[in-house]
Amino acid sequence: MYQTLLLLHSWSRWFVLLTGIFAVYRAYVGWSGRRPFTKGDNGISASFSGFMWLQVLIGLGLYFGLSPWGLNAMKQAGAMKDPTARFFGMEHVVVMILATVLAQVGRIALKKAPEDTLKHKKAFTYFGIALLLVLLMIPWGIWNPARPLFRF
Ligand code: HEM
DSSP, X not given: OHHHHHHHHHHHHHHHHHHHHHHHHHHHHHHHTTOOOOHHHHHHHHHHHHHHHHHHHHHHHIIIIIOTTTHHHHTSTTGGGSHHHHIIIIIHHHHHHXXXXXXXXXHHHHHHOSSHHHHHHHHHHHHHXXXXXXXXXXXXXXXXXXXXXXXX
C-alpha cells in the first residue's frame, strides 16, 4: 500500500506540472491577447486545481499513515535538525497545501470576475504563484532531497 501511494504521488506530480504550465500559458495568452475565456480555459484550470487536491489527499495518506518520512519521522528526537525529515515533515507539506489553497482561491476568483480579460489575469496570477511554489517544493535534489523523476 505504501509503495502504491508513493508511486501515485510521484507520477501525479507530472499531471500537476503539465496542467499547471498549460493553465498559466493559456491565461497569459488570453490576458495579453484579450481573448474570450473559453470552456477549454475553464477545463484546464479545473484540472490543475483537481490534481493539486489529489496530491494533497495522497500526501495526507503518506504523511499521517504510511510514510516513514511523514509524522513518523517528525516524532523522532532531533527531527528538525535533519534536513530530509524537516523537508518532508514540514516544509513540503505546508507550502504544498498553501499552493493548493491558492489555486483553489484562483478558481473562485476567476469565476467571480465580471469579464474575460480579468478572468485570465486572475488565473495567471494565482496559478502562476501556485505553480512556482510547487516547482520549489518538489524534491528535485537541487536544494532539497533528491527523489526519482520517474518511479517504477
Ligand atoms: C501539489 C502538491 C504536491 C506535489 C506536487 C508533491 C510531490 C511530491 C513528490 C514528487 C514526492 C517524491 C515522491 C517519490 O519519492 O517518488 C513527494 C513526497 C512526499 N510528499 Fe508530496 N507533493 C505534494 C503535496 C503533498 C502534501 C500536501 C503532503 C502531505 C500532506 C505530501 C507529503 C509527502 C510525503 C510525506 C512525501 C515523502 C514520501 C516518502 O518518501 O515516504 N505531499 N511529494
